[in-house]
Amino acid sequence: MKLSQGVEWGAHCAVTLARVEPGLSLSRRTLAERYALPEAYLAKHLKAMVNAGLLHATTGPNGGFRLAKRPEDITMLDVVEAIEGPVPRFVCQEIRQRGTAGLAPEDCVARCGVDSAMEAAKEAWRESLRGVTVAALVARLPPAARGPVTP
Numbered sequence: 001m002k003l004s005q006g007v008e009w010g011a012h013c014a015v016t017l018a019r020v021e022p023g024l025s026l027s028r029r030t031l032a033e034r035y036a037l038p039e040a041y042l043a044k045h046l047k048a049m050v051n052a053g054l055l056h057a058t059t060g061p062n063g064g065f066r067l068a069k070r071p072e073d074i075t076m077l078d079v080v081e082a083i084e085g086p087v088p089r090f091v092c093q094e095i096r097q098r099g100t101a102g103l104a105p106e107d108c109v110a111r112c113g114v115d116s117a118m119e120a121a122k123e124a125w126r127e128s129l130r131g132v133t134v135a136a137l138v139a140r141l142p143p144a145a146r147g148p149v150t151p
Contacts, residue, residue: 006045006083009037013046014054014079014134015141018071019149025056025064026151045083052082064151071135077126079134087126090118 013031020026028046032039046065049055056068067074081087092115096103138146 003080003084006041006048007080009035009042010045010049010079010083011076011134011137013042013065014049014067014071014074015137016149017055017065017067018134018138019147020066020151021148023066024151025058025062025066026149027064030151031065049079049082052078054078054082062151067134071138072133074134075130076132076137077129080129087122089122090115092118 012035016031016034017026028043029039031037031046032042046055046057050057050065050068053068054074055065057063057065092112094108094112096112097105097108
């Protein structure tokens with residue numbers, strides 16, 4: 001599975017915003033500069049996270065972004081789905097019934113083994129991401145990077 005760079009950007013921004021004092025926001029420019037990212041492209045991903053309810057955006061001279069939920073309540077799966085949308089499901093084309101190796105439909109009553117394996121892998125991946133919160137990522141930061149972030 002290939003994810004866009006926006007997932008990495010969004011996750012790092014969420015970790016940074018988790019370290020901002022309550023009530024304060026960081027501008028998209030500040031976030032972009034922290035990671036040497038193109039501000040216009042980062043804005044698209046931040047907006048997706050706002051639309052997903054992960055971030056709150058304010059306008060004006062002191063505007064910016066802050067987490068819309070507690071860091072403990074935002075998972076990596078939330079970030080991935082905010083940026084990428086729902087992860088597409090593997091679609092079995094039932095090729096086991098085609099070509100020279102084709103099986104009769106009555107031999108294919110049970111779900112295809114390839115389809116089952118792919119579905120299990122997707123669910124394991126989702127469960128793994130669901131188990132990692134922004135708060136856990138903050139805790140994994142090197143000690144020098146765990147301090148508060150100021151606007």
